[in-house]
Amino acid sequence: MFPASFEYLSVTSVDEALAALLEHGADARILAGGQSLIPAMRYRLARPAVLVDINRIADLAYIREGGGALQIGANARDFAVEIEPAINARYALISDAAAVVADPIVRQSGTVVGSLCHNDPAGDWTVVALAARAELTVRGKTGNRVIPIDEFLVDSYTTAVAEGEMALEVRFPTPGERTSGSYQKIERKVGDFATAAAGVQLTLDADGTIVAAGIAIGAAGPTAKRVAAGEALLVGARPSRALLRAAAAEARTISDPIADTRGDVEFKREMAAVLVYRGLVATLARLGQGEPA
Numbered sequence: 475m476f477p478a479s480f481e482y483l484s485v486t487s488v489d490e491a492l493a494a495l496l497e498h499g500a501d502a503r504i505l506a507g508g509q510s511l512i513p514a515m516r517y518r519l520a521r522p523a524v525l526v527d528i529n530r531i532a533d534l535a536y537i538r539e540g541g542g543a544l545q546i547g548a549n550a551r552d553f554a555v556e557i558e559p560a561i562n563a564r565y566a567l568i569s570d571a572a573a574v575v576a577d578p579i580v581r582q583s584g585t586v587v588g589s590l591c592h593n594d595p596a597g598d599w600t601v602v603a604l605a606a607r608a609e610l611t612v613r614g615k616t617g618n619r620v621i622p623i624d625e626f627l628v629d630s631y632t633t634a635v636a637e638g639e640m641a642l643e644v645r646f647p648t649p650g651e652r653t654s655g656s657y658q659k660i661e662r663k664v665g666d667f668a669t670a671a672a673g674v675q676l677t678l679d680a681d682g683t684i685v686a687a688g689i690a691i692g693a694a695g696p697t698a699k700r701v702a703a704g705e706a707l708l709v710g711a712r713p714s715r716a717l718l719r720a721a722a723a724e725a726r727t728i729s730d731p732i733a734d735t736r737g738d739v740e741f742k743r744e745m746a747a748v749l750v751y752r753g754l755v756a757t758l759a760r761l762g763q764g765e766p767a
């Protein structure tokens with residue numbers, strides 16, 4: 475199907491984008507990679523009267539480290555994240571996910587920030603952002619707001635970005651020396667959305683005690699979910715198999731998926747726990763620890 479007709483505006487600066495958003499209000503939508511918005515328009519699930527194309531804002535295509543964080547601008551493509559040496563060296567959770575988001579063709583256009591703004595229940599980047607405790611910078615007519623990811627993800631396809639605002643960047647705290655992570659995803663075939671997914675990030679102290687934990691699951695409800703009870707079990711404890719199993723079981727408890735062609739509810743809930751457990755074991759291995767007894 476063809477999209478309903480719309481006005482197309484290509485902007486070259488953030489100020490221009492904001493002016494267009496303010497002028498057209500709820501009728502306007504930002505076009506980033508278009509990998510979610512254009513299909514939604516073709517199915518008439520979205521009918522924006524005005525598209526504000528931000529792809530020509532060159533200074534939003536950055537991926538850089540600074541201020542204790544990895545900063546990914548709104549026009550940075552998934553493929554650029556996938557091949558970025560700093561990410562592959564220091565951000566294991568992000569690096570894992572970058573290789574399994576959609577397929578290589580979609581990753582040429584799709585953006586991390588666009589994916590977070592889209593907030594698909596089965597999206598990969600929302601899971602990563604929760605586990606890594608990312609935050610987004612959003613700009614509107616009164617200036618910038620910094621929004622932690624837990625507040626940014628409001629409901630399926632709904633975020634804290636208000637009318638007249640746009641997201642400028644996402645920031646992932648730079649992992650310290652004893653921090654690593656893992657992204658685990660089950661998909662029916664390459665390029666598919668997750669049947670179930672889990673993101674894990676752990677920080678150990680010199681004795682091997684877990685001092686910080688991030689656990690999130692995807693395709694497990696209206697939005698990606700933080701497994702807060704699992705995180706609480708881990709922090710302050712030394713890893714044991716029983717502990718990891720208990721933390722993973724918390725994922726099963728909060729997982730609330732829909733049954734669809736990818737699997738039934740019980741299968742997906744079980745997979746949430748399995749993937750969290752695998753993510754914890756993989757993370758510990760990256761931190762030089764074998765699977766605990």
Ligand SMILES: Cc1cc2nc3c(=O)[nH]c(=O)nc-3n(C[C@H](O)[C@H](O)[C@H](O)COP(=O)(O)OP(=O)(O)OC[C@H]3O[C@@H](n4cnc5c(N)ncnc54)[C@H](O)[C@@H]3O)c2cc1C
Nearest residue numbers: 504506507508509510511576584585588589597598641666
């Ligand atoms: C075949 C296929 C398979 C896919 N598989 C997966 C998958 O396995 N996992 C996965 O996570 N995703 C998957 N996707 C989605 C893909 O990753 C999208 O690229 C991504 O979800 C949206 O990013 P985008 O840059 O294309 O955003 P767009 O489609 O341009 O925009 C998406 C939404 O976000 C808004 N938006 C975008 N940028 C901003 C901004 N800076 N500020 C405010 N609002 C903004 C838009 O207005 C729109 O509402 C798939 C897509 C396709 C076509």
